[in-house]
Amino acid sequence: MKDIFKEYLQKYIPTTDEQFDQLSSELTIKHVKKNTILIEQDTIDDSTFFVCNGLIRAYTIDHQGKEHAIFFAPEHWWVNDKNSFYFCEPSLFYVETLEDTDLVQISRKFYDKAAILIPEFAPWQTKILHNSIRFMQKRINLLLAAQAETRYLDFIKMYPNLVHRIPQTMIASYLGITPESLSRVRKVLATKGI
Amino acid sequence: MKDIFKEYLQKYIPTTDEQFDQLSSELTIKHVKKNTILIEQDTIDDSTFFVCNGLIRAYTIDHQGKEHAIFFAPEHWWVNDKNSFYFCEPSLFYVETLEDTDLVQISRKFYDKAAILIPEFAPWQTKILHNSIRFMQKRINLLLAAQAETRYLDFIKMYPNLVHRIPQTMIASYLGITPESLSRVRKVLATKGI
DNA sequence: GCTGTGCATTGATGTATGATAAGTAATGAT
DNA sequence: ATCATTACTTATCATACATCAATGCACAGC
Numbered sequence: 001m002k003d004i005f006k007e008y009l010q011k012y013i014p015t016t017d018e019q020f021d022q023l024s025s026e027l028t029i030k031h032v033k034k035n036t037i038l039i040e041q042d043t044i045d046d047s048t049f050f051v052c053n054g055l056i057r058a059y060t061i062d063h064q065g066k067e068h069a070i071f072f073a074p075e076h077w078w079v080n081d082k083n084s085f086y087f088c089e090p091s092l093f094y095v096e097t098l099e100d101t102d103l104v105q106i107s108r109k110f111y112d113k114a115a116i117l118i119p120e121f122a123p124w125q126t127k128i129l130h131n132s133i134r135f136m137q138k139r140i141n142l143l144l145a146a147q148a149e150t151r152y153l154d155f156i157k158m159y160p161n162l163v164h165r166i167p168q169t170m171i172a173s174y175l176g177i178t179p180e181s182l183s184r185v186r187k188v189l190a191t192k193g194i
Numbered sequence: 195m196k197d198i199f200k201e202y203l204q205k206y207i208p209t210t211d212e213q214f215d216q217l218s219s220e221l222t223i224k225h226v227k228k229n230t231i232l233i234e235q236d237t238i239d240d241s242t243f244f245v246c247n248g249l250i251r252a253y254t255i256d257h258q259g260k261e262h263a264i265f266f267a268p269e270h271w272w273v274n275d276k277n278s279f280y281f282c283e284p285s286l287f288y289v290e291t292l293e294d295t296d297l298v299q300i301s302r303k304f305y306d307k308a309a310i311l312i313p314e315f316a317p318w319q320t321k322i323l324h325n326s327i328r329f330m331q332k333r334i335n336l337l338l339a340a341q342a343e344t345r346y347l348d349f350i351k352m353y354p355n356l357v358h359r360i361p362q363t364m365i366a367s368y369l370g371i372t373p374e375s376l377s378r379v380r381k382v383l384a385t386k387g388i
Numbered sequence: 389g390c391t392g393t394g395c396a397t398t399g400a401t402g403t404a405t406g407a408t409a410a411g412t413a414a415t416g417a418t
Numbered sequence: 419a420t421c422a423t424t425a426c427t428t429a430t431c432a433t434a435c436a437t438c439a440a441t442g443c444a445c446a447g448c
Contacts, residue, residue, distance in 0.1 A: 060335050068338040070331060082331070086324040092331060122316065129323040130280040136330040137264060137276070137286060141254050143337040144262040144370040147434070168396065176338040181435055183397055341404070362426065375405055377427050 001029045004052045005104045008076055013120040022117060026110035032101045039081055039095040044088055046108045048080040054101025055165055059173070060093045069174035072098075074162060078128070098166060143176060149185050151175045195223045198246045199298045202270055207314040216311060220304035226295045233275055233289035238282060240302045242274040248295025249359055253367070254287045263368035266292075268356060272322065292360060337370060343379050345369045 005027065006020050032038070032054075039045050041060060049056070056073040058081070070093050073079045081091035085108065114121040142151055152175055156163050163171070172182040199221065200214050226232070226248075233239050235254060243250070250267040252275070264287050267273045275285035279302065308315040336345050346369055350357050357365070366376040 060339065062339045066339065068335060070335060082324050082328040086321075087328070092328065092335070122320075126316075126320060126323070127280075129320070129327065130276050133323065133326060133330065134276040134281070134286065136327070136334065140330065140334060140337065141262060141264065141286070143334065144367070145254065145256045145260065167394095173338070178436060179396070180398085180437085184435090187397080361424095371404095372406060373426075374407085374428085378405085381427080 001052055001102055002027055002104065004102075005050055008050070013118060013124050015118055019117050023110055023113055026107045026113060028105040028107075030103050030105055032097050032103065034097055034100050036097045036101075037094055038079075038097065039084065039091055039093075041092070041094045042090040044084050044090055045081070046085050046088060048078055048085055048106040048108075048110075049095070050104040050106060051075055051077050051079065052102040052104065054103070055098040055162070056095060056101060056103075057098050057166070057170060058093045058095050059170075067170075067173055068176075069170050072159070072162060072166060072170075072174070074159075074165075098170075148175065148177045148181055149188065151177075152182065152185050152189075195246055195296055196221055196298065198296075199244055202244070207312060207318050209312055213311050217304055217307055220301045220307060222299040222301075224297050224299055226291050226297065228291055228294050230291045230295075231288055232273075232291065233278065233285055233287075235286070235288045236284045238278050238284055239275070240279050240282060242272055242279055242300040242302075242304075243289070244298040244300060245269055245271050245273065246296040246298060248297070249292040249356070250289060250295060250297075251292050251360070251364060252287045252289050253364075261364075261367055262370075263364050266353065266356060266360060266364075266368070268353075268359075292364075342369065342371045342375055343382065345371075346376065346379050346383075 002024060006015070006017075009015050009020070030049075038049060038056070039047075051073055053075055056077070056079050058070040058073070058079065059067050060070060061067055079095055080086075081093060081095065083089045084091035111121075111125070142154055146154070152171075155171065155175060168182055168186075169179045172179045175182065177185075196218060200209070200211075203209050203214070224243075232243060232250070233241075245267055247269055250271070250273050252264040252267070252273065253261050254264060255261055273289055274280075275287060275289065277283045278285035305315075305319070336348055340348070346365075349365065349369060362376055362380075363373045366373045369376065371379075
């Protein structure tokens with residue numbers, strides 16, 4: 001399983017097998033059943049997960065008990081709660097598996113070691129952060145500007161292969177609408193020929 | 195004006211006057227009148243602005259011609275469009291002054307030079323990125339979970355000193371509601387005693 | 389095969405917010 | 419100071435979406 005992570009790493013930044021071996025002790029393989037909670041809301045956990053296979057969702061629960069999907073993470077995504085991982089404060093959301101998932105648990109130490117060992121590591125992580133910021137800005141703009149149908153169309157365009165792996169209830173909560181509304185949106189789109 | 199930026203910098207990371215002088219050539223002082231557009235949507239501009247005094251807003255215009263505030267930036271904020279600044283792609287939004295504003299225009303080169311000259315610079319920037327991500331996640335969660343009144347209350351809590359400097363139309367667009375709705379929300383809150 | 393449980397759909401009804409329009413207050417220019 | 423422009427409020431009506439409740443459907447366990 002670590003090999004998947006190694007290959008992924010080597011795809012983006014030059015990493016020798018020796019370098020990887022030195023970092024390897026900071027990595028833990030986990031095979032996790034569907035519907036397992038990896039990070040609890042309001043707890044402190046500084047680990048990051050790399051998804052080898054499977055699917056993860058991050059979500060919050062509001063005071064009414066309603067869930068709101070913050071993001072989904074399929075294969076080759078990094079998952080953490082910045083509040084907890086970076087700032088050592090209570091996490092803002094839950095992180096949970098939606099499928100049986102193989103993942104690599106990465107300690108905070110890994111980042112520090114990797115930054116020293118591999119010169120390209122830190123800049124690459126910076127790029128990932130920038131990417132995530134522009135992604136979120138796009139999403140905020142959609143939530144402000146577009147209505148349900150547009151948001152759903154954007155979702156299936158962005159994640160064409162996830163639409164059928166994620167329950168509609170959760171897609172609805174990602175879009176900020178109820179499952180009923182999503183169902184109606186889908187009905188309208190179906191008459192238009194998707 | 196560069197002194198304000200220098201003091202700000204030295205407050206967060208140890209920077210000698212000599213180090214700062216070496217970077218100074220990558221900084222340009224600008225005094226900009228109210229309502230001046232600094233970055234156009236859909237153009238490429240890799241500069242970052244540091245606000246010394248004044249106030250800036252970033253916003254998009256949708257296909258209906260409506261404006262949507264992405265964020266506001268008062269004194270001591272950094273402003274850029276990641277798409278343009280980091281990825282050299284067309285910017286996602288406009289950046290405009292809401293008040294007469296003094297700012298430092300920072301070139302992309304500044305970042306590279308500073309990272310070499312000052313060891314703490316890159317980690318500090320990483321921290322700013324992480325902070326901005328958790329801020330945006332909070333905002334997404336609010337847009338998904340909360341209704342107008344809660345979002346407005348959160349806004350005035352977050353930016354107590356900005357509420358009276360930003361026209362309500364723009365606050366409304368930040369919250370994802372119409373100015374009329376904001377007016378209604380404010381009326382209800384007024385009867386409750388703010 | 390049944391039967392239960394969890395999602396998705398559908399319909400009836402309610403509500404927060406949008407759209408439009410018009411009035412008032414504040415701001416800025418001459 | 420006056421007038422023009424912009425910003426905010428108020429009112430009415432329209433609508434997208436929520437809520438509540440019922441039904442349908444699929445799959446799991448027995």
